[in-house]
Amino acid sequence: MQVTYWLENAWLGTHAEPGIALTVADDRIAEVRTGVERPPAGAAVLRGLTLPGLANAHSHAFHRALRGTAQIGSEAGGQAPAGGRLSAPTSFWSWRDVMYGVAQALDPDSYFTLARAVYAEMALAGITCVGEFHYLHHQGDGTPYGNPNAMGEALIAAAGEAGIRITLLDAAYLHGGFTRTSYRPLEGPQLRFGDGTADRWYDRWSQLKGEGHAKIGAAVHSVRAFSDRDGYRVFAERTAEVPTHVHLSEQTAENDACLALHGRTPTRLLADSGFWQRNTTAVHATHLTAGDTALLGAAGSTVCMCPTTERDLADGIGPAPQLRRAGCPMSLGSDSHAVIDLFEEARAVELNERLRARTRGHWTAAQLLRAATEDGHASLGWPDAGKLEAGALADFTTIALDSVRTAGPPARLAGETAVFAATAADVRHTVVGGRQIVRDGQHQSVQDVPAALADAIGALRD
Numbered sequence: 001m002q003v004t005y006w007l008e009n010a011w012l013g014t015h016a017e018p019g020i021a022l023t024v025a026d027d028r029i030a031e032v033r034t035g036v037e038r039p040p041a042g043a044a045v046l047r048g049l050t051l052p053g054l055a056n057a058h059s060h061a062f063h064r065a066l067r068g069t070a071q072i073g074s075e076a077g078g079q080a081p082a083g084g085r086l087s088a089p090t091s092f093w094s095w096r097d098v099m100y101g102v103a104q105a106l107d108p109d110s111y112f113t114l115a116r117a118v119y120a121e122m123a124l125a126g127i128t129c130v131g132e133f134h135y136l137h138h139q140g141d142g143t144p145y146g147n148p149n150a151m152g153e154a155l156i157a158a159a160g161e162a163g164i165r166i167t168l169l170d171a172a173y174l175h176g177g178f179t180r181t182s183y184r185p186l187e188g189p190q191l192r193f194g195d196g197t198a199d200r201w202y203d204r205w206s207q208l209k210g211e212g213h214a215k216i217g218a219a220v221h222s223v224r225a226f227s228d229r230d231g232y233r234v235f236a237e238r239t240a241e242v243p244t245h246v247h248l249s250e251q252t253a254e255n256d257a258c259l260a261l262h263g264r265t266p267t268r269l270l271a272d273s274g275f276w277q278r279n280t281t282a283v284h285a286t287h288l289t290a291g292d293t294a295l296l297g298a299a300g301s302t303v304c305m306c307p308t309t310e311r312d313l314a315d316g317i318g319p320a321p322q323l324r325r326a327g328c329p330m331s332l333g334s335d336s337h338a339v340i341d342l343f344e345e346a347r348a349v350e351l352n353e354r355l356r357a358r359t360r361g362h363w364t365a366a367q368l369l370r371a372a373t374e375d376g377h378a379s380l381g382w383p384d385a386g387k388l389e390a391g392a393l394a395d396f397t398t399i400a401l402d403s404v405r406t407a408g409p410p411a412r413l414a415g416e417t418a419v420f421a422a423t424a425a426d427v428r429h430t431v432v433g434g435r436q437i438v439r440d441g442q443h444q445s446v447q448d449v450p451a452a453l454a455d456a457i458g459a460l461r462d
């Protein structure tokens with residue numbers, strides 16, 4: 001199957017260019033021709049700015065059910081999705097208790113239904129690939145389902161139905177946190193996260209299979225949930241060929257306890273076990289020492305920033321420019337899905353830094369778009385996606401340049417317009433593997449995405 005798309009404007013990695021003809025053969029870009037002023041006969045016309053597909057490198061699909069319910073004052077309006085009264089979460093830790101309530105309500109069927117709607121929302125936002133950091137493995141009391149990977153497979157199927165690619169980052173989550181003296185066992189809502197031992201996690205993980213739209217990656221939930229005794233080194237060896245992610249230093253409390261228990265920062269603890277490699281991604285990396293930053297940079301590990309979640313949870317602002325200078329590629333994630341908008345994530349990296357430094361110009365639009373596309377895909381194990389060039393996977397998305405947000409700037413500044421003015425609502429078309437999954441703002445397989453979200457989330461509340 002060969003299709004030609006004519007792009008009114010296209011982002012070619014460093015700049016926007018008008019008049020591009022993109023030939024797609026099967027699921028890949030076969031040819032990119034520049035200087036094509038008019039649509040060739042029979043070409044599908046994409047007006048606006050076409051970008052490589054966006055990679056959402058850090059997602060917990062079920063957190064979408066929390067949107068709007070876990071803000072101060074939310075409790076006045078009713079109940080948490082799980083039925084419990086909200087206790088006005090004022091910190092990451094109290095927010096986490098609300099999140100655990102939602103986690104308890106899910107089974108493979110309801111998680112499939114919710115995730116399908118969430119991934120369809122992502123497609124509408126121009127996201128063509130998601131990194132799903134997955135730890136809801138077992139039944140509520142920790143007993144495995146008949147198929148011990150029923151939950152992970154539900155997520156893979158959901159992404160397939162929504163038309164996007166997925167890297168399932170299946171997380172080892174063995175402890176319920178640590179104190180200054182020891183690790184705590186999993187308890188209550190955490191029981192379903194755990195496999196008991198690292199070997200049992202590996203046995204289950206080994207049974208997961210990738211398919212066309214899906215790859216299998218791995219994760220350590222955090223240094224709170226995995227210990228030296230569980231074997232970081234063995235874990236890293238077993239997962240050396242796949243993308244491996246870990247939540248890192250999102251909270252100062254994690255650093256404090258790690259320093260007290262191990263005498264080292266979380267980054268150093270992991271470095272001493274050979275955990276940081278090129279296939280590794282540190283998620284958040286908010287509270288780092290200069291030494292931590294140097295360790296991550298020396299390893300060439302990726303750092304995934306999730307600014308809309310980090311601000312929603314009052315985490316802090318990670319040292320993104322310092323990490324870039326140290327040698328870390330950056331990816332972006334919507335994490336808790338307070339919003340799903342990679343343009344907002346991208347500009348927040350620069351705008352947060354402006355507020356902190358009270359100077360401008362830390363990140364260019366090109367650098368931020370690279371994080372949202374090419375480097376995001378690479379961190380999820382799709383190095384041949386996220387770029388508009390011959391041989392790459394035919395994944396791309398088109399934003400309007402004639403909306404109230406984007407109208408006005410010259411087309412040559414379309415990249416800056418995308419990063420600093422566009423929102424997910426400006427996405428008109430999304431193509432994955434050469435197939436148009438969003439056309440004129442309409443998802444092609446999930447007919448009514450808002451209704452699908454409302455039904456799936458409402459069912460958890462009932």
Ligand SMILES: [Zn+2]
Pocket residue numbers: 058060133247283335336
């Ligand atoms: Zn996360």
